[in-house]
Amino acid sequence: MKVLLPRLVAGYRLKLVIFILSGLFLLAACEAMASYLRGDWTGITYLLWFDQTILNTMIAAMLLLWFRPNVPLIMLPAMLFVGEAIYSGNWLIGTLHSLLSSLEVYHQLLGRHATRVVNPQYAMLIVYATAWLGLLVTVITKRTRSFDRLLCMISAAAIMATFTLFHVFLIGGLGHAIDREKEVVAAALQTSDDTNFRNGCDSLMLRCQVLDRTGDLKDIETGEPPAKGPQRTITDIIASGATFTRPFVWSEQQAAGDGKNTFVAGIVATRDRLFLAMSGDRFAETVDYEGERFIIQSLAAHVTWFLIFVAITGIHRKVARPKVRKVLGPNAFA
Numbered sequence: 001m002k003v004l005l006p007r008l009v010a011g012y013r014l015k016l017v018i019f020i021l022s023g024l025f026l027l028a029a030c031e032a033m034a035s036y037l038r039g040d041w042t043g044i045t046y047l048l049w050f051d052q053t054i055l056n057t058m059i060a061a062m063l064l065l066w067f068r069p070n071v072p073l074i075m076l077p078a079m080l081f082v083g084e085a086i087y088s089g090n091w092l093i094g095t096l097h098s099l100l101s102s103l104e105v106y107h108q109l110l111g112r113h114a115t116r117v118v119n120p121q122y123a124m125l126i127v128y129a130t131a132w133l134g135l136l137v138t139v140i141t142k143r144t145r146s147f148d149r150l151l152c153m154i155s156a157a158a159i160m161a162t163f164t165l166f167h168v169f170l171i172g173g174l175g176h177a178i179d180r181e182k183e184v185v186a187a188a189l190q191t192s193d194d195t196n197f198r199n200g201c202d203s204l205m206l207r208c209q210v211l212d213r214t215g216d217l218k219d220i221e222t223g224e225p226p227a228k229g230p231q232r233t234i235t236d237i238i239a240s241g242a243t244f245t246r247p248f249v250w251s252e253q254q255a256a257g258d259g260k261n262t263f264v265a266g267i268v269a270t271r272d273r274l275f276l277a278m279s280g281d282r283f284a285e286t287v288d289y290e291g292e293r294f295i296i297q298s299l300a301a302h303v304t305w306f307l308i309f310v311a312i313t314g315i316h317r318k319v320a321r322p323k324v325r326k327v328l329g330p331n332a333f334a
């Protein structure tokens with residue numbers, strides 16, 4: 001009785017903690033849905049929240065399986081809360097990314113282009129890969145191998161494989177769209193006549209300006225300042241005094257609010273004019289479509305593999321214990 005009572009108390013405490021965390025996850029899920037219904041979130045923002053919660057829940061499950069051989073299904077809502085808290089609290093893509101950004105090797109290995117800027121998602125991927133490798137070690141060793149660990153490792157690998165595959169599709173789709181838009185922008189810049197240039201831009205659905213480089217650098221027709229996207233390139237051209245009649249066309253991605261703005265722009269510089277052509281709404285819709293397709297595909301695959309992990313774990317605990325023990329050993333369900 002003296003031994004049994006503390007165990008019962010400890011068991012009730014654990015269940016109470018799990019119950020509280022489960023309730024908190026339900027509140028977070030309701031708040032996310034409310035944000036979408038109020039219009040504070042777009043549909044894609046809501047799906048992204050869902051997808052990132054699944055990814056971070058898998059991280060929590062892998063880390064938990066470092067320390068115990070199985071994951072009771074009663075802990076699933078609690079793990080979902082931890083995954084949601086990791087994402088909403090920016091623990092990985094915010095806090096951890098900031099800490100890693102202070103390391104030069106982080107930028108050397110993962111930085112992009114000349115600026116060596118690192119995508120914050122790499123911080124999450126580092127933790128994900130570390131958790132998976134730690135789980136792999138427990139599966140390789142027969143003494144620590146368990147059914148839950150093996151299945152979680154397989155599911156986590158499948159989730160990352162599908163994420164990588166769909167990301168490759170995203171890059172390919174965006175690259176194709178950017179190449180086509182560059183051709184359109186270059187075609188619009190084949191004339192240096194103000195009227196023909198503007199008419200061509202309208203027919204090609206581009207945003208264009210003719211800037212007076214001898215004065216205050218504003219559009220000679222509307223009086224508007226240069227578009228914000230290509231301002232850095234325009235400043236460099238003005239500072240160097242360069243002139244060129246062959247279109248200089250490039251693509252760029254810049255931070256914009258909570259997301260990023262991808263655009264294609266082209267410039268022709270004469271002594272007194274800057275002819276600027278930029279991608280318009282048609283290209284923006286293409287970029288949005290590619291991003292939406294990536295998120296929807298990733299979410300569908302991630303939810304599927306996560307549910308497979310949960311379902312098979314629960315079924316095999318009740319149905320296939322003897323068969324699993326023959327393959328994995330007597331500690332498969334320790």
